[in-house]
Amino acid sequence: MAGGDAALVRSIEGFEDQWDDGVRQMEEARIEPEDLVIGVTEGGETTWVLATVDWAAATCQSPPWLLFCNPADQLIGRLERCRRVLGNPAVRTWYLPTGPMAIAGSTRMQATSVQMSAVGLALASAGRPCGDFDRLQWMRSLIESVRKLPVLRILQLARTEAHAFLRGQLLHYQVVGTGITLLTDTTERSPTFSVLPFENDLSVPADALAPVLLVFPECADSSSVWHQILQREPRCLEWEQCRERTGWRRLQGFDLSARALRGRRAVGSRDWIFFREIEGAWHLKMDAAVGVPGTSDLGSENRVSTDGGDEWVLGGSDAFASHMLLKSFMNTMSTLSFTLAGRVESNLMVYARAANLKLIDRAIRTIRTLHAWRGGKEVPYAHVCRELFRIRECLAPQESVVLRTLEALK
Numbered sequence: 359m360a361g362g363d364a365a366l367v368r369s370i371e372g373f374e375d376q377w378d379d380g381v382r383q384m385e386e387a388r389i390e391p392e393d394l395v396i397g398v399t400e401g402g403e404t405t406w407v408l409a410t411v412d413w414a415a416a417t418c419q420s421p422p423w424l425l426f427c428n429p430a431d432q433l434i435g436r437l438e439r440c441r442r443v444l445g446n447p448a449v450r451t452w453y454l455p456t457g458p459m460a461i462a463g464s465t466r467m468q469a470t471s472v473q474m475s476a477v478g479l480a481l482a483s484a485g486r487p488c489g490d491f492d493r494l495q496w497m498r499s500l501i502e503s504v505r506k507l508p509v510l511r512i513l514q515l516a517r518t519e520a521h522a523f524l525r526g527q528l529l530h531y532q533v534v535g536t537g538i539t540l541l542t543d544t545t546e547r548s549p550t551f552s553v554l555p556f557e558n559d560l561s562v563p564a565d566a567l568a569p570v571l572l573v574f575p576e577c578a579d580s581s582s583v584w585h586q587i588l589q590r591e592p593r594c595l596e597w598e599q600c601r602e603r604t605g606w607r608r609l610q611g612f613d614l615s616a617r618a619l620r621g622r623r624a625v626g627s628r629d630w631i632f633f634r635e636i637e638g639a640w641h642l643k644m645d646a647a648v649g650v651p652g653t654s655d656l657g658s659e660n661r662v663s664t665d666g667g668d669e670w671v672l673g674g675s676d677a678f679a680s681h682m683l684l685k686s687f688m689n690t691m692s693t694l695s696f697t698l699a700g701r702v703e704s705n706l707m708v709y710a711r712a713a714n715l716k717l718i719d720r721a722i723r724t725i726r727t728l729h730a731w732r733g734g735k736e737v738p739y740a741h742v743c744r745e746l747f748r749i750r751e752c753l754a755p756q757e758s759v760v761l762r763t764l765e766a767l768k
Contacts, residue, residue, distance in 0.1 A: 362595040380409030395422040400465035402426030516694035528627035535635025543688040560611035639673030
């Protein structure tokens with residue numbers, strides 16, 4: 359992970375743009391010559407990922423893999439770093455075409471799901487005798503399960519979250535299980551929609567509270583939470599120049615334990631969805647006390663009525679398939695939530711945080727598109743870029759750099 363495990367909670371601004379940091383992180387990861395390195399980058403141009411694969415091609419006995427979702431000829435034709443890595447015969451490349459994203463530039467629903475399925479399926483079937491594991495049937499079963507997700511019910515849940523978000527109501531999810539899939543969805547909302555990230559106990563002044571927090575009520579302290587989520591020792595970067603953002607102490611400062619749950623309830627945060635992992639399936643229970651006035655119960659697939667609310671079961675053919683199904687459920691719900699809350703215009707991420715070079719470029723192109731849609735003349739890229747950097751200097755945490763820059767260009 360670019361920036362180490364602390365970046366799973368809050369992105370380390372600009373880290374993935376640094377080639378040398380990718381090399382250094384690989385050198386410190388204790389990777390042996392016989393190890394296999396798999397690089398995953400949705401767009402195929404992320405500098406840090408390319409650096410790790412380039413390092414592995416020169417270091418490891420087995421050719422590393424690079425997975426990406428943009429055509430290789432476009433990447434090679436435009437970027438020197440892509441020519442260096444994708445054009446290296448010692449690198450195995452796997453182009454996974456997904457087509458355009460439903461929300462332009464937002465890869466968390468489609469591209470990452472395709473890539474996670476590809477890597478996870480390869481790992482799940484590794485070492486099995488030929489014919490013992492039907493990969494095609496596994497994928498068909500997963501796709502069919504995704505198709506059967508209760509879409510109307512997800513929309514109702516999204517309305518509830520959007521309603522709470524717009525009114526400043528705090529909610530929290532409770533998790534009993536591994537939780538990595540839930541972590542990535544809830545933390546990715548911050549850079550994607552410019553909402554407040556998970557609060558860190560070490561921040562001075564104290565962070566404002568995230569609109570939705572993930573908590574693990576059976577974990578007594580922060581350290582046990584991170585071992586529970588990662589199912590291994592946390593891997594954090596203790597580099598002098600960035601330790602305050604990437605170190606183990608920083609990661610522990612994101613407290614998602616029973617202690618955090620008590621603190622959230624004390625300031626009025628409401629119990630919302632309870633997730634429990636049971637025998638390879640995910641059981642979801644919604645608190646009946648949280649809801650949008652005037653909404654009716656939409657959809658009934660997979661629902662089990664209980665006195666305390668509704669319970670849903672998301673179960674695939676195995677534990678990994680269940681995590682993929684949970685990812686689809688969560689990504690759909692959270693994207694709908696913030697679309698309903700006004701964080702998306704048409705299918706453009708107008709609230710994406712311009713935190714690295716890729717997102718800065720995406721914001722500039724979004725501004726130019728919106729400017730043209732709204733009847734303005736075409737604005738030169740360089741002019742928008744200069745204005746965006748000026749606006750970034752005085753932007754509030756939950757403001758849209760896209761909309762603020764667009765307003766300034768008027």
